[in-house]
Amino acid sequence: MLTYTADEMMTVTAARSLRNGMTCFVGIGLPSEAANLARATHAPDLVLIYESGTIGSKPGQVPLSIGDGILAETADSVVSVPEIFNYWLQPGRIDVGFLGAAQLDRYGNINTTVIGPAYDSPGVRLPGAGGAPEIAGACKEVTVVLRQSRRTFARQLDFVTSVGFGDGPGSRQRLGLSGGGPRLVITDLGVLRPDPDTCELVLTGIYAGVPVSRVQENTGWDLKVSAELAEILPPTEAELAALRDLLASRSPAASPAAPAPVAPAPVAAAGVGD
Amino acid sequence: MLTYTADEMMTVTAARSLRNGMTCFVGIGLPSEAANLARATHAPDLVLIYESGTIGSKPGQVPLSIGDGILAETADSVVSVPEIFNYWLQPGRIDVGFLGAAQLDRYGNINTTVIGPAYDSPGVRLPGAGGAPEIAGACKEVTVVLRQSRRTFARQLDFVTSVGFGDGPGSRQRLGLSGGGPRLVITDLGVLRPDPDTCELVLTGIYAGVPVSRVQENTGWDLKVSAELAEILPPTEAELAALRDLLASRSPAASPAAPAPVAPAPVAAAGVGD
């Protein structure tokens, strides 16, 4: 009987989405955990690129920040921050960008700036854009990882920090966004992908033991379900062991860190049998 | 009796114009000889910057090219070529730019591109612009070093490669050139400086034994002579020794190199008594 949390399922699913030899622009938190799990398991030649300027970092543990020394010390190359954005991200050299989000809409647009309609006196002030707008614009594809709720999966964003498919088909072209946009959204309940015709995110994968109705209840719009909805295999023993090793290798004080910069959403730590 | 050539007088005069602690953007050939002579004599902390990206080079000899290994090995910092132009030259950080020229006009504009009126089928094809236009544009002041003749001191340039004072007062401001422009022209006959009102180059210094008429005969326009025309002191024994040491330290094959990229003009190797 393998017991694991919803966050572990989410991280394992995210790790599986990365293919060996890809180049991956990694945000901090859960994206970094997933990317390093992929490196530790099926994708040893995954190329990790952090916005701090480290190219090809091979940390043996999950760094707390995108600027930890281990990222520079294990990198193939460390470049300046202007260079990482201008020469490496902007021209579309990076296969996949891994992003978190505070809010996401049906077109995969992302808000990490403010919650509440008034920018100048917001309900919650979030950290802001960081590297996300250009990661979302330029990577060949984008994967978003976030916990799913009616608050995070919003009908209407309070602020568009990073563009997914804008207001639907043709938006990215009109805006001159060279990358492919969000191809995958991974949550603690399942997996969403954009419909190729409408660009709207639809549920294409679901974790064992999670009913579709629960995913829909935790979505702020009328979530469509793919005709080919698949159940996603639970973590293998090897995946779980590798993930827990990775996280345990962080300093004890670092491990309880919330992956999202806002107050953690209440997440059901689903213990699911294997 | 100290014997020296006109070229040696020119180089020594150029070296004397550099003050200790200045930053100097150095072109190859005679400018490099002069800058290194200054470092070897009165200006040990002169900061040499080459367009190959070396900042603070301290070569013990005069390099043949701007990319010789000694320049990188002795530099405080080696940066990329885009960086040397964008971050170091363009913003006006450099005190003095040292340039050569194939043709110069009365406003200190420079031609290093073609001789002859037809660009597409020129009489003589010269190397072109290199770093000169932006050195001429951005350095706080510019010093031009070239042998003087009716051919090199031209009434009308065949091509304006680098701007001095354009067509006179106000030109640099209109063109948005942030640097101060040519403050000094050093030849094998004497020294010219721009008139503060007209921006036209006038003869302000003359070498021992050179009559003013000879300078005027070797100028393609009606050269004005400053009311404060001064005779420039001949090289000291120490200056000459340092210069000859510097040049002797170059490889034997390298020393006969012509400092100007065009066929050398016939220069009187004036042996002048001290």
Next chain:
Amino acid sequence: MAQIVTLAEAISAAIRDGDTVAMEGFTHLIPHAAGHEVIRQRRRDLTLVRMTPDIIYDQLIGAGCTRKLVFSWAGNPGVGSLHRFRDAVENAWPRPLELEEHSHAGMANRFAAGAAGLPFAVLRGYRGTTLPAHTAGVADIVCPFTGETLTAVSALRPDVAVIHAQRADAQGNVQYWGISGVQKEAVLAASRSVVTVEEIVDRLDPRPGAVVLPWWAISYIAVVPGGAHPSYALGYSARDNDFYQAWDAISRDRQRFADWLDEHVYGRAAAGHASRSVTAC
């Protein structure tokens, strides 16, 4: 022309009330000690510029030094919110905080334009986002060759840049290595600069990945060992992740923050380093 002085002298000479100040460092080499000295000298009405304002900017905001923040990501990396920053934005405490908000790529290019002596930089970005609606210094620009529309961002030209580096030599050449961020651009874009260093050595041995800023491009250098703490200086110290975690609780409460500031910043001399022993508090 680098002058080697004390930290108190450097801050006093370089930073005036109302200045625009960029204290840069991308997680690595953040000039915390210099920031504390700014708080101690009670500078006011500063416009603070930084890609990733984190704890030291949270402190400068909470201490009331700051009128405006120019930034692209304001958080406690890997931990969560900056509570003093949020309190200022959400509740105008201790004073209102004006925001000028960009993306990382935009800020990096704004610094680069400043370093290059250009009034603007061009990038692919901002289009389709809400950012331009709230941010000055972003405009469309059309390529004169292809007709394509791109984005221009205005150059940053701070009055002062403040950075921390591993070493300087006696002449004032500064050397740092590891994650190098946007510090070179910040120093070259600014009118004046302050560099705190771990140590001064006779000669800067070449090091892999090292950036060297020449003495004539620097204004003031002060020796402050550990001056980046709780950030780190590769080869000299490790990032104090425990302090970043602890800051979350310290900064949530106004009084606890004030007490912390009294004890660890106001209560210390310039030469000592404020947050060294904070994990014990």
Next chain:
Amino acid sequence: MAQIVTLAEAISAAIRDGDTVAMEGFTHLIPHAAGHEVIRQRRRDLTLVRMTPDIIYDQLIGAGCTRKLVFSWAGNPGVGSLHRFRDAVENAWPRPLELEEHSHAGMANRFAAGAAGLPFAVLRGYRGTTLPAHTAGVADIVCPFTGETLTAVSALRPDVAVIHAQRADAQGNVQYWGISGVQKEAVLAASRSVVTVEEIVDRLDPRPGAVVLPWWAISYIAVVPGGAHPSYALGYSARDNDFYQAWDAISRDRQRFADWLDEHVYGRAAAGHASRSVTAC
């Protein structure tokens, strides 16, 4: 995704007739051996791009490979003219040579724009000179914030970049140090790339001043010891200044040049390096 192949294979796979090719190197690390292989493979109608075309471009022009030259300074550094270049421009021999002429700052920024995926770059330059009258890809551009007029230059996007580096590792990561020129920008601006290296090592030890290009940003790598000669590879060879001097006489005369080419380029296999023993000729 770097493939390690022979020089002949690399040139054959990467460069086609009519391509735009940038063989970069700023005095240091000039890819002479690769240029000779292009001559041997009798590529035609190439547009050659380089800030400082020197001897190897003189040879490619004289050998009839070249339709157009995009450049900023064409000379034999420290020596004088490039006679094959001048013969092509002044006398259309062996064929007319179209010129696209810029300043160094312009070319460097054009490469940088190409590397950054932008259609143009902005700089202070060209204004008041005759250059824009004869050169496409230069235009005024107005700052949307200050109204100031600056200069835009069009991006360079070569089909192929060719460089020489000190080392690569078995995975294809490339490392070079010393004067690093505009090679990174050239490789990143180009669709394909060929890198000749002095040697392949198991692991690239970090080195002061080293640039590392990752394996996934490189197309072909070929081991060619001495492949920069008469240019040099810092730490491996010295610049052969005698050869640069000797080239002046060799290249002045069409027949003497042709004989040199027969003996030292056409007469040699790809693996050997052409001009090694030229000082004896």
